[in-house]
Amino acid sequence: QSNSGASHLPAPPSMLTLSQFSGLLLAPENSAVCPSKTALAASELDHPIAHYWVWSSHNTFLTGHQLYSRSTDDMYRRILLRGVRSLEIDCWDGRQHEPIVTHGLTLCSTVPFAAVVAAIAEVAFQTSSAPVFLSLDMHCCERQQERIAELLSLHLGDALLTNAELEQGGAPAAVDLMGKVLVKAKVSMAVAGRLHEIHREAEARHAVGLACAIPR
Structure with a gap:
């Protein structure tokens, strides 16, 4: 009878x-890092930010395959709420002078940059006050780059770290960047050359000032 009953069991x-495998990989219980081992006490936040590991995301906007999946602003909410602090945003020229986010030269869909930055502003510090890094992979023309700057200022406001704040001292400590959003992006060769020229002129003026201040 037991054999007969066993034969009816699935x-x-x-x-x-695929869904089960994805769920297994993304389950909190399957994390490669123990949260208690990575939690930092307030006394451990006085080092320069470069001294820390930062949990990062690649092609944050994509829901799946790198060549043909959907791009969505909701991925930024989901990733931030999971604790990720460094996000990637691939910026491209959109219609009507509104930049878009997509994986360029692929079949991936697009999402407005405005929607992406609004999503980031909505949940950036809900689970952590640690700084958020936005890595802009920039492919936009100058006009749409200016629009991106406007949108960042509009949605992030005082949370956006400015050049003026960076120039106040040396490398900022992690504690000084709590609740802040840092933006990093490459600039064009022409702009880079001009910035280098400005930097050299400033160094030259500083050297002259020192020479005049030193008594002979």
């Missing part, structure tokens, strides 16, 4: 479905 699955 056979255990021989493999996981």
Whole structure:
């Protein structure tokens, strides 16, 4: 009778479905890092930010495949709420002078940059006050780059770290950047050359000032 009953039991699955496998990988219990081991006390936040590991995301806007999946602003909410602090935003020229976010030269869909930065502002510091880094992969023309700057200022406000704040001293400590959003991006060769020229002129003026201040 036991043998007869056993024959009616469903056979255990021989493999996981894609959905089950994804759920297994993303389950909090399967994290590669123990949260208690990475939590920092207030006394450990006085080092320059470059001294810390930062949890980062690549192509944050994509929901799946790198070549043909959907781009959505909701991915930024989900990633930030999971504790990630460095996000990637691929910026491209959109219609009507409104920049878009997508994986360029692929079949991936697009999402407005405005929607992305609004999503970031909405949840950036809900789970942590640690600084958020926005890595802009910039492919926009100058006009749409200016629009991106406007949108960042509009949605992030005082949370956006400015050049003036960076120039107040040396490398900022992690504690000084709590609740702040830092933006990093490459500039064009022409702009880079001009910035280098301005920097050299400033150094030359500083050297002259020192020479005049030193008594002979």
